[in-house]
Amino acid sequence: MAERIDTRYLETLLGYNTRRATLVIVADFMAQMQPFDLSTVEFSVLSLIRHNPGITSRQICTALNILPPNLVGLLKRIEKRELITRAPHLTDGRAIGLSLTAAGSSLIQAAEKTAASSDAHFLSKLSTSEQEVLKKLLKKIYL
């Protein structure tokens, strides 16, 4: 039962390669985020609010490809943890602007440091120039 399985065909497919890479990276990322009690999406949302204070729910959905109903519970949870605050939007009465609390700000800053070190672990498998090439080529695919 220890025969070699031939996965060469699947490895020719671009989507298979990006998916396998994502799986190992995300697994490590989730483990690193455990001290912060953040999922990958929660991390992305908090980071997006940090770098775009006053951002609306709908803008987060567009940027991260999340459907609005699926963001509601997530925002509720991080608001209950007092990581974010909601304030009426200045010009649009329907919208709500999101910002970080002091606690949310220090949490996401620490989490971003940890994320960088998780990233560095995988990037260390590549040379400096390869690291830039990989990100550049991936952006060419999805942008």
Add this chain to the structure above:
Amino acid sequence: MAERIDTRYLETLLGYNTRRATLVIVADFMAQMQPFDLSTVEFSVLSLIRHNPGITSRQICTALNILPPNLVGLLKRIEKRELITRAPHLTDGRAIGLSLTAAGSSLIQAAEKTAASSDAHFLSKLSTSEQEVLKKLLKKIYL
């Protein structure tokens, strides 16, 4: 509400880039697979059986990073569609060897052709050498 959202920080993260690339590739892949009524995992499983006749359930799980309980229903469905057959393993009485039926064989061969064309659509955004570099670098990350 049309302000530019700054996603530059997230775009520095490797996992963010591989994940976004995977999302657009898989979305196109799923659309292309609709005529065959195959999910991405079903495609991978059938392809793996094609290139490794007699492969066991456990070997598929290891190769594709699937948990055994989650493969049971999938195998049941493609067996009911008469795409695969199960036969007692030659040397291990606990295991079951999986093989394609004639219908399964022609289905996955046609699906692999279509998969190649979906892949080509995204690879066309890169030069020939970039295509090889991208796959090579991704393998360095997850292998």
Add this chain to the structure above:
DNA sequence: TATTGTTATACTCTATAACTATA
């Protein structure tokens, strides 16, 4: 009429514990 945020809901994907039969 269109959009923001929301509720309710369903469907898929993924994860864990425990069983059976074989090794």
Add this chain to the structure above:
DNA sequence: TATAGTTATAGAGTATAACAATA
């Protein structure tokens, strides 16, 4: 005792329809 396949089940993640408030 360990492993292959299975059952049952629980939890994420993702999807659509429909509503109130505002544009």
